[in-house]
Structure formats: C-alpha cells, structure tokens
Amino acid sequence: MKLLSKILLALTAALFVTSSFAGTTSGRDSATFYKTHPDDWDGKKASVDCVSVTRINGGPQIDGLVFFVAHTIDDDNKARGGSIVVAVLEGDVSSFIRKYGTVVERNRGQADRIASKSLRATFHVLEKGHVYLDVSGDAHALILERKEDAKLAIRSEGSLTESGGIGAGRRHSPSKLK
Numbered sequence: 001m002k003l004l005s006k007i008l009l010a011l012t013a014a015l016f017v018t019s020s021f022a023g024t025t026s027g028r029d030s031a032t033f034y035k036t037h038p039d040d041w042d043g044k045k046a047s048v049d050c051v052s053v054t055r056i057n058g059g060p061q062i063d064g065l066v067f068f069v070a071h072t073i074d075d076d077n078k079a080r081g082g083s084i085v086v087a088v089l090e091g092d093v094s095s096f097i098r099k100y101g102t103v104v105e106r107n108r109g110q111a112d113r114i115a116s117k118s119l120r121a122t123f124h125v126l127e128k129g130h131v132y133l134d135v136s137g138d139a140h141a142l143i144l145e146r147k148e149d150a151k152l153a154i155r156s157e158g159s160l161t162e163s164g165g166i167g168a169g170r171r172h173s174p175s176k177l178k
Contacts, residue, residue, distance in 0.1 A: 042123065048118070089135075132154050
C-alpha cells in the first residue's frame with residue numbers, strides 16, 4: 001500500500017508541476033518573447049506582431065529620434081504580447097504612425113479579431129531592463145551618444161504598459177451603461 005501511495009503522490013506532483021508551466025512560454029513574434037531572452041537577441045533582427053503604437057512624450061528626448069511603445073499580440077497563444085520601446089528617426093515618424101496606427105483595429109467576423117502588422121527592426125539591449133527596437137538601424141548610434149537620456153526615455157515605457165495598450169480603459173459599472 002505504501003508503494004501505491006508514493007506512486008500517486010509522485011504522479012500528482014508531476015501533474016501539478018506540468019500544469020503550472022503550461023502556457024507560460026510566449027510566442028516568438030511578441031515583445032514578451034524578446035524581453036524574456038534579451039541577451040540572445042541583442043544586435044539581431046527581430047519581428048513582432050504590432051497592433052498599435054503610442055508615442056512616448058514624457059522624459060528626456062534625443063534630438064533626431066522619437067520613441068514609441070509598440071503594443072504586440074501573441075498569436076501563438078491568442079493573448080497580449082506585451083509592449084516594447086521602438087526608436088524611430090524624426091523624419092520617419094509620419095510613415096511609422098501611418099503603417100502601424102495608434103489604435104487597435106478589429107477585424108469583424110474573422111477568427112483573429114485583432115489586426116496586426118509585422119514590425120521588423122534590430123533588437124538592442126542598452127542596459128539590463130532597457131531594451132528597444134531600432135527600426136532604421138541608425139538610431140542605435142544616436143542612443144549610445146546620449147545613453148543616460150535614452151535609459152530614462154526607454155524606462156518610461158513601463159508606465160505606458162500599465163495604462164495603455166490593448167484593452168486598456170475605464171471599466172463601467174452595469175448601472176452606468178443603462
């Protein structure tokens with residue numbers, strides 16, 4: 001009887017451990033994936049499924065650059081994919097906004113209800129906790145020249161992810177919706 005209870009206990013523990021890690025891996029085209037493995041991707045091309053972008057207006061800025069937060073979707077797990085800072089050259093801002101949009105677009109009547117566009121850029125680790133995408137390939141040199149200002153601008157992305165992005169907004173009580 002002791003052997004049977006030990007086997008059942010071991011199987012229960014294995015089932016618990018396996019189920020606790022199920023679904024914790026992020027899809028490769030999400031910001032969360034790249035942020036989880038930053039050292040593996042530093043200086044390499046990355047591609048995220050971008051659903052919208054938000055301009056970072058606060059904090060120090062770098063002449064010639066504009067910082068955005070790209071909100072991504074994890075198509076593999078049908079979930080939010082997190083967000084990541086994107087450095088865009090000042091002359092390319094209009095086309096960047098036109099391409100990725102500032103609001104989430106929804107596809108009515110389709111299985112994948114949120115439209116996304118592939119954002120391809122070079123992934124960089126400025127310092128631990130400070131990662132970003134360089135769309136043009138020329139922003140990295142400007143960022144390195146003013147590293148301290150860049151760290152503050154890139155770090156400010158954290159406050160935007162809490163209040164902005166997919167599905168953000170005020171919740172209304174049912175009584176106010178009548």
